[in-house]
Amino acid sequence: MEIVLSLAIGIVFGSGIWLVLRPRSFQVLTGLMLMSYAVNLFIFAMGRLSLDQPPLTPVGTVPDPAVLADPVPQALVLTAIVIGFATTALYLVVMIGARGLSGTDHVDGEEPET
Amino acid sequence: MSLDWTRHLVIVPILLPLLCGALLAPLTEGRHRLKFAAAYVSVCGLLATALALVVFTDTRWPGGVQPYFAANWAAPFGIALVADRLSALMLVLTALLALAALHYAQPRWGRIGVHFHSLFQFLLMGINGAFLTHDLFNLFVFFEVMLAASYGLVLHGYNVARLRASMQYIAVNLAASLLFLIGVALVYATTGTLNMADLARRVGALAPHSLGLLQAGVAVMALAFLAKGAMWPLGFWLPTTYAAASPPVAAMLVLMTKVGAYVVLRIWLLVFPESAGAAARFGYDALLWGGMATIVFGAAGMLATDTLGRMAGYAAIVSSGTLLAVIGYGQPALVKAGLYYFVASTIALSAFMLLGELVDRIRTPAAAVLALTAEAYAVEDTPAEPKGRGVPAAMAFLSLAFAACALMIAGLPPLSGFVAKFGMFHALVNPGQGMPPIGARGWTLMALVIASGLVAIVSLMRFGVRTFWAADILGPPRLHAAEVLPVAALLAVSVLLTVQAEPVYRYLARAGADLHRPGLYIDRVLGTPPVPGPAAEAR
Numbered sequence: 246m247e248i249v250l251s252l253a254i255g256i257v258f259g260s261g262i263w264l265v266l267r268p269r270s271f272q273v274l275t276g277l278m279l280m281s282y283a284v285n286l287f288i289f290a291m292g293r294l295s296l297d298q299p300p301l302t303p304v305g306t307v308p309d310p311a312v313l314a315d316p317v318p319q320a321l322v323l324t325a326i327v328i329g330f331a332t333t334a335l336y337l338v339v340m341i342g343a344r345g346l347s348g349t350d351h352v353d354g355e356e357p358e359t
Numbered sequence: 360m361s362l363d364w365t366r367h368l369v370i371v372p373i374l375l376p377l378l379c380g381a382l383l384a385p386l387t388e389g390r391h392r393l394k395f396a397a398a399y400v401s402v403c404g405l406l407a408t409a410l411a412l413v414v415f416t417d418t419r420w421p422g423g424v425q426p427y428f429a430a431n432w433a434a435p436f437g438i439a440l441v442a443d444r445l446s447a448l449m450l451v452l453t454a455l456l457a458l459a460a461l462h463y464a465q466p467r468w469g470r471i472g473v474h475f476h477s478l479f480q481f482l483l484m485g486i487n488g489a490f491l492t493h494d495l496f497n498l499f500v501f502f503e504v505m506l507a508a509s510y511g512l513v514l515h516g517y518n519v520a521r522l523r524a525s526m527q528y529i530a531v532n533l534a535a536s537l538l539f540l541i542g543v544a545l546v547y548a549t550t551g552t553l554n555m556a557d558l559a560r561r562v563g564a565l566a567p568h569s570l571g572l573l574q575a576g577v578a579v580m581a582l583a584f585l586a587k588g589a590m591w592p593l594g595f596w597l598p599t600t601y602a603a604a605s606p607p608v609a610a611m612l613v614l615m616t617k618v619g620a621y622v623v624l625r626i627w628l629l630v631f632p633e634s635a636g637a638a639a640r641f642g643y644d645a646l647l648w649g650g651m652a653t654i655v656f657g658a659a660g661m662l663a664t665d666t667l668g669r670m671a672g673y674a675a676i677v678s679s680g681t682l683l684a685v686i687g688y689g690q691p692a693l694v695k696a697g698l699y700y701f702v703a704s705t706i707a708l709s710a711f712m713l714l715g716e717l718v719d720r721i722r723t724p725a726a727a728v729l730a731l732t733a734e735a736y737a738v739e740d741t742p743a744e745p746k747g748r749g750v751p752a753a754m755a756f757l758s759l760a761f762a763a764c765a766l767m768i769a770g771l772p773p774l775s776g777f778v779a780k781f782g783m784f785h786a787l788v789n790p791g792q793g794m795p796p797i798g799a800r801g802w803t804l805m806a807l808v809i810a811s812g813l814v815a816i817v818s819l820m821r822f823g824v825r826t827f828w829a830a831d832i833l834g835p836p837r838l839h840a841a842e843v844l845p846v847a848a849l850l851a852v853s854v855l856l857t858v859q860a861e862p863v864y865r866y867l868a869r870a871g872a873d874l875h876r877p878g879l880y881i882d883r884v885l886g887t888p889p890v891p892g893p894a895a896e897a898r
Contacts, residue, residue, distance in 0.1 A: 265534065270526065277533050284537045284544075291548035318547065321496055325540055328503045332536070335510055336529050342514075343522045352530075354523040 246294055250286070258283035268357070270340045270350050274333065281329040285322050292318030365415055369427035369442045371408045372450050372487035375401055380480030391470050395461075398476040402457045405483065409450035416447045417866065423873055424883040426493070431889045435557040439884055441493040444870035445698070449490040449621060452702055455852060456614055456709050457483055459845035460607035463713050466839045468605050472515050482508035482611060489618050493884060495543050495553045495580075498622065502539065502583075506532050509615060512608040513600060524603035531596045535586040542580025549573040556884035559629045559877045562638050574641050577630065581623060581642070588619025589676050590683055591653040597676060598660060602668030606716040609668070610709040616675055617705050620682040624694070627686060628874045646687025647800065653680025654807045658814040665825075667715040670818060671708060674768050677811050678704040684804055685783065692791045695871035696782035699864060703775035703856055707767035710849035714760050717846070718826060720836040721757065753838045756847075758827045763850050765823065769816040770808075775856040780808060782864070 257279050264276025292315035300316035302308045340350075347354040379401035383394050416423045420442075429438040461469070461479065469475050485505025492498050510532075514525050547553055549569040550561045565573060586593040597616070601609050623646070631641045657676030664670050678700070685697035767776035787801045856863060873879060 265530070273530055277530070277537075280534070280537050284540045287541060288544040291544040317553075318544070321543070321547075324496070324500065328500070329536075332503065332507060332510075332529075332533055335507065336533065339510070339514065339522065339525050339529060342517070343526055346519050346522055352526060354519070354526070 250290055250294065254283045254286050254290070257286070268351055268353075270343065270352050273352060274336060274340060277336070278333055281325075281333070285325055285329070288318050288322045288325060365411075365419070366425060366427060368408055368411055368415070369425060369440050369491065370429075372405055372412075372491065373440075373484055375404050375408070376480040376484040376487070380477045380484065383480065384474065384477045388470075388473055394476045395465055395469055398461055398480060401480060402454060402461055402483070405487070406451070406454035406458060409447060409454045412442050412447040413444070413451060413866075416442055416444050417869070422879050422883050423869065424879060426884045426887050428887075428889050431892075433889045434885045434887070435552050435554045438497045439493040439554060439556075440491045441556075441880070441884060442491060443873055443880075444866065445621075445625075445874060446490045448698075448702070448866070448870065450487060452705060453483065453486050453490070453614060455849075456610060456705070459709065459713065459849050460610045462845045462848075463610070463842055464607040465841045468516065468607050472517065474511070475515055478508045478511045478515070479611075482512060484508075486611075486614060486618060490621065493555050493880075495546060495555065495558075497553075499536070499539050499543060502587075503536060505615065505618070506536070509608075509612065512611070513604045515608060516605045520603045524600045527596050528600045531586060535583040535593075538579050538586075539583035542576045542578075542583065545572060545576025545579065549576065554884070555626065555629055556877075556880045560881045560885065562630055563634070565638070567637065570637055574638070577626070578642060581626075584619040584622045585649070585683070586619070587616065588623065588679050588683060589616055589653065590649045590680065591656040591676075594653065594656070594676055594679075598664070598669045598672030601672035601675065601712070602666060606713050609671070609712040609715075613675055613708045613712060614705055616679050617682070617701060620679055620686070620701070623683065624686050624874070628694075629877050629880060632875065632877050634877070640689060643687045643689045646683050647689075647804070648687070650680045650682070650684025650687055651804060651807050653677070653683060654811050656680070658811040661814055661818045664818075665822060667718060667822065668712075670822065671711050671715060674711070674815060675708050677815065678708065678768075681783075681808060681811070684807075688787075688800070688804060690786065690790055690794055691871060691875050692786040692789070692794075693783060694874065695864070695868050696779070696786045698867045698871060699782055699860075700779035702863075703767065703779045703853065706849055706853050706856070707764055707774075707776060710760070710846055710853070711764040711768065713842075713846050713849070714757070714764060717836065717838060717842060718757055718761060720838075721754070721826065753836055754827070756838070756843060757836070758823070760846055760850060761819075761823055761827070763853070765816065765819040767853060769819065770812040771816065773857065775853045775860075778857055778860050780812065783808065 261276045261278075261280030261283060264272045264279060267273065267276070295314055298312055298314040300314045300319055302313065343354060344350050349356050351357065379397055383397055386394055416425060424441060424443045426434065427440040427442070428434065429440065432438070457479070464475065482505060485501050485508060488501030489498060489505060492501055510525065510529050513528060514521055543553065546558065549565065549572045550558055552558055552561060562573065582593065589597045601612055604612060627642070627646070631638055631643075633639050654677055657673045657680055660673035660676065661670055664673065682697055682701055685693055685700070763774060767774045770776040770780035784805055787797055787805055790796060
């Protein structure tokens with residue numbers, strides 16, 4: 246499971262880096278989104294991978310850390326998703342504004358000379 | 360036992376701008392007088408709170424460190440805010456600059472566009488939060504609050520230049536935020552804590568294989584701070600963004616650059632001090648050499664540019680690089696002098712940013728073109744006959760203020776920039792007891808700081824001569840009193856810093872001494888119990 250997950254995170258992050266380095270603003274945005282998905286998965290995995298372990302203690306039992314998942318990375322990842330979503334949406338608005346004012350979707354705001 | 364009211368002051372610098380910004384958001388733009396008044400009240404409240412915090416941390420609270428537990432959760436579990444001498448001083452600095460920028464924005468910048476005042480308040484909330492928080496993930500949240508507000512503010516007064524600069528600025532900072540998250544996740548995975556004091560306690564006892572992972576995590580996280588602090592080669596976005604932003608926003612951006620250096624200072628002195636065993640002094644050399652490379656890059660940029668906005672941006676890079684090198688040199692006496700430089704250079708650069716727009720008003724487009732052609736073709740133009748008329752007051756103010764800013768940025772006597780640099784050199788040459796004497800690294804740093812000051816004075820003098828003496832001025836520029844006052848006030852604060860350098864230095868010495876005792880933070884943050892609830896009190 247560790248190998249599959251780390252490969253998945255690596256491939257998604259790598260694709261994100263490739264897209265961020267592309268010249269069109271929409272590609273950059275997609276790249277940033279892919280990178281943030283990979284980072285979210287990464288944070289989640291930092292709480293250790295485990296199966297069938299709830300982050301909660303059932304009523305009436307003594308808490309036992311051995312059978313519980315770590316709730317902190319789950320809380321962190323929720324916050325990170327919300328913040329990443331908001332800032333990406335904001336970047337999208339800036340991108341549309343730049344497209345409208347400069348008439349091109351190149352990240353430099355002008356078409357490269359061919 | 361309820362909490363002593365003074366302790367609640369620690370959270371006021373975050374709550375006050377949050378509430379004010381939220382209240383201002385639904386008001387329509389037509390009511391800008393009301394908006395301005397509310398924002399002004401909020402910023403004055405922030406200044407009063409920050410001054411009170413300086414007094415309390417310095418005289419009243421044990422050890423000068425006061426934790427505040429959000430929602431009353433005890434230290435490593437909940438989010439802890441910590442006020443100490445350094446963070447209190449940073450809050451004063453933030454409030455002062457905010458007051459100046461807000462006042463400057465009153466006649467023009469606050470009235471165009473939408474939601475200037477709300478965004479400004481949220482920016483203050485983010486900056487204050489980053490200064491106060493003692494939790495790594497909470498630091499990330501406040502960084503994002505600060506950045507999200509700054510994205511909106513950089514775009515304020517929407518034009519092509521600002522959009523183009525924002526495209527880069529936002530993309531760089533989004534990528535840096537992702538690095539921040541990766542670093543935080545790695546730190547949590549290796550140590551199981553996000554509280555800085557708890558992290559400092561655990562780092563000495565880490566197994567060697569986790570230590571490597573922790574150092575990797577902190578290094579990745581530091582990339583995010585250093586991108587904000589514009590360390591070479593992470594700072595290429597900075598001059599374009601600063602030159603494009605409107606002046607009051609640019610003045611606040613200067614402070615945001617320093618937030619990066621502040622966080623590096625705080626985390627490094629707490630987590631990787633001399634006493635941290637195998638982790639001691641991790642990364643100090645990288646900070647020192649990176650900082651020196653930043654000084655060189657910024658100085659070269661200052662020489663190469665002839666617009667005021669970009670020159671100020673490169674000056675900010677130089678000052679940021681100096682600070683990072685001072686932190687990386689790893690000597691307590693130097694850190695104390697570096698803190699004085701932190702305050703003095705931030706005030707000088709902010710005043711310079713505000714002044715920039717006013718100075719540009721006397722540079723007619725024709726004068727700018729002339730300067731360009733003079734550069735390209737080495738034209739010898741014959742000066743016009745002197746007319747023998749008096750210097751108008753506006754021109755006198757602009758040129759004197761420009762000269763004062765130039766002296767402070769270059770570090771020439773008699774203003775605060777000189778005191779700051781002299782203090783740093785003194786600390787370098789007299790390292791104090793038990794410290795190695797000044798070596799090749801120290802001499803290199805000193806030479807670079809002197810050379811960068813020389814470069815600054817050359818490029819600023821070139822600009823000043825062309826603008827104030829050689830430009831073809833048709834009439835004195837029109838200045839609004841509300842625009843002159845904040846610049847004059849910031850310069851007056853600098854003069855005060857110079858005249859009252861001794862008490863300021865003493866305060867900074869106490870703040871620096873605290874920073875070099877991680878045990879103090881561990882005791883105070885982890886040792887302070889939460890407030891007992893009403894049930895426990897009834898028993």
